[in-house]
Amino acid sequence: MNISKFRMPRQNKQGAAWQKLCDYIDKVAAENGTEFSPADYLGRELFAEIQTLPATIAKLKTVEKIRLSGSNIKLIPPEIGQMTALKSFVPYPSEELKWLPYELTHCKALNYTHISIRAQYGNFKTRKPFPSLRDNPLRYDNEHVCCSVCRKEMTWEETDQFWINLQVGSHVMPLLANLCGESCKAQLPAGARGYVPILHKGGPELKQRGLGNPFDGPKAITKAMMDKWLDEYDRGLQLLNEKIAKEKV
Ligand SMILES: [Zn+2]
Numbered sequence: 001m002n003i004s005k006f007r008m009p010r011q012n013k014q015g016a017a018w019q020k021l022c023d024y025i026d027k028v029a030a031e032n033g034t035e036f037s038p039a040d041y042l043g044r045e046l047f048a049e050i051q052t053l054p055a056t057i058a059k060l061k062t063v064e065k066i067r068l069s070g071s072n073i074k075l076i077p078p079e080i081g082q083m084t085a086l087k088s089f090v091p092y093p094s095e096e097l098k099w100l101p102y103e104l105t106h107c108k109a110l111n112y113t114h115i116s117i118r119a120q121y122g123n124f125k126t127r128k129p130f131p132s133l134r135d136n137p138l139r140y141d142n143e144h145v146c147c148s149v150c151r152k153e154m155t156w157e158e159t160d161q162f163w164i165n166l167q168v169g170s171h172v173m174p175l176l177a178n179l180c181g182e183s184c185k186a187q188l189p190a191g192a193r194g195y196v197p198i199l200h201k202g203g204p205e206l207k208q209r210g211l212g213n214p215f216d217g218p219k220a221i222t223k224a225m226m227d228k229w230l231d232e233y234d235r236g237l238q239l240l241n242e243k244i245a246k247e248k249v
Helices: 016-030 038-042 055-059 078-082 102-106 182-187 223-248
Strands: 065-067 088-090 160-168 171-179
Touching (some): 016 038, 055 078, 102 160, 102 171
Parallel strands (some): 065 088
Antiparallel strands (some): 160 171
């Protein structure tokens, strides 16, 4: 199985593109703007150099709509969870974008998303394998990291990282959670139906459901039959992955 190793985006933070992006964020925040569309402000050429977003997006408290179409962005930082007015998140098409933070679930008004599904780890079309967080944990740029649940500040040595697929707006997305301990781990919901049902660390040993949308069944199969089958399948998958997790921890 071909598992990609993740490399942090090598964002040039000295160049004109990053500087202009930071200025744009300050401008939208100062004007209480409702839309964040950096391609329009930077122009296509500079926008193509952007691989992640600055932590200062946390200031965009009035922004309802993020448009990142056609970007080379690889990673969205957890500060997006502080954009409390966010309703619409449209990075599509952004084939490089694979790392989305669990903090997206903090955006309670978020009800519309459009992402490049095939690019996502664990997507139902290709079941793209998840990179292992055991061998290759992700480090954001910040010196510290906050727990994705209780928001407590931790060192990078203290955090425990997991993947979980959850419904966010219009899509099920693979989200990266940083967790401070067992009590916060216990607060995360089960994975979305049709996906790995428990928190996991990815890697080649992880078993995923087979290809295809589990809800695309022949018409003769009733919803009750499908639900029963899914419940049995999920239970089996859960037991298997719990066994893998126990052996690894
Ligand atoms: Zn916590």
